[in-house]
Amino acid sequence: MEDTFVRHQGSSAVPAKLRNAVVAIGNFDGVHRGHQAVLGSALETGRALGVHVVALTFEPHPRSIFQPDHKLFRLTPAPMRARILAALGLEGVVEIAFTRDFAQTEAMDFVSTVLVGDLAASHVVTGHNFHFGRGRAGNPEFLSQAGRDLGFGVSTVEPFSDEGGEVISSTRVREMLTAGDVAVAAGILGYRYTVAAEVTAGKQLGRTLGFPTANMALPDSSDLRHGIYAVRFRRADGTVHDGVASFGRRPTVENDGTVLLETFLFDFEGDLYGQQCEVSFFSFLRPELKFDGLxxxxAQMRTDAEEARALLAGVVPLGELDARLGFAIS
Known part of the structure; x- marks a missing residue:
């Protein structure tokens, strides 16, 4: 499915494959279980109607336009979001450029121009709190009436709660990751939190200590707690390795303020420089500490590696999506 997934920027010149489809609308940052309820409803409708299902979303995240001075911790930048949408079974995603000018689009103009004109949507699915158009004038009721007038169906999905009865949201995921609780975050997401970046050359101190690492710079907006994690690492060729990763500023060896994700891959030798790789987080092992010498x-790095090996040896997929993403291989 991922090989045929279409990621299209803008709503004009939309490929025929993405037209006349069921359209699920949302920001889908994190593509968590609440988002998956919306997308699952869209997939069910698509099967019933015999048409493709696509996501319609916005880049950058609207909050970064309306609150430019507020750092937004993006859970799934656009490429990662597309990978997850493909794993769920969608045919593609249409990413509309979100600007202050676009935010002034009247709700009815968005419906008639984008949903009807550009996408020729056969059915639209949204969450219960979806608002759109100038002044947030559009809502599910507005959209339903527009659908009746213009000839497309509309479904609204109610809030999705976890096993404890708490509503699932991107905010909750961010709070868990900021606290380092990647296991709880995974339960909310329905898959292990994953980041992607290019492997860059470092100072190679880890190599001299017997722990060569793949170094990756995450976005400055990342609020993932600094510390040591049990992880799985996906190389550019798709192969997956268990490992232990340090995210932070390396206080024992340097204090220049640079934040890096450094992953030691178990049972691997090779050159990863320049490769776009992924790291999936399974467990928080300990905070970042400053030691009295190397x-x-x-000694602590050896203990961390042993703990990570033992933990990862018993990992099983959280569910079908986690398995499809390819990290939690039993």
Whole structure:
């Protein structure tokens, strides 16, 4: 499915494959279980109607336009979001450029121009709190009436709660990741939190200590807690390795303020420089600490690696999506 998935920027010149489809609308940052309820409803409708299902979303995240001084911790930048949407079974995603000018589009103009004119949507699915158009004038009731007038169906999905009865949201995921609780975050997401970046050359101190690492710079907006994690690492060729990763500023060896994700891959030798790779987080092992020299640091790194190996040996997929994404291989 991922090989045929279409990621299209803008709503004009939309490929025929993405037209006349069921359209699920939302920001879908995180593509968490609440989002998956909306997307699952769209997929069911698509099967019933015998048409494709696509997501309609916005880049950048609207909050970054309306609150430019507020750092937004993006859970799934557009490429990662597209990968997850493909794994769920969608045929593609249409990413509309979100600007202040676009935000002034009247709700009815958005419906008639984008949904009807550009996409020729056969059915639209949204969450219960979806608002759109100038002044947030559009809502599910507005959309339903427009659908009746213009000839497309509309479905609204109610809030999705977890097993404890708490509504699932991107905000909750961010709070868990900021606290380092990647296991709880995974339960909310329905898959292990994953980041992607290019592997870059470092100072190679880890190599001299017997722990060569793949270094990746995450966006400055990342609020993932600094510390040591049990992870799985996907190379550019798709192969997956268990590992232990440090995210932070390396206080024992340097204090220049640079934040890096450094992953030691178990049972691997090779050159990863320049490759776009992914790291999936399974467990928080400990906070980032400053040691009194390199010897105690190396001793702790050995302990961290042993703990990560043991933890990852018992991992099973959280569900079908987690398995499709390819990290939680039993």
């Amino acid at each position: 010897d105690p640091l190396v």
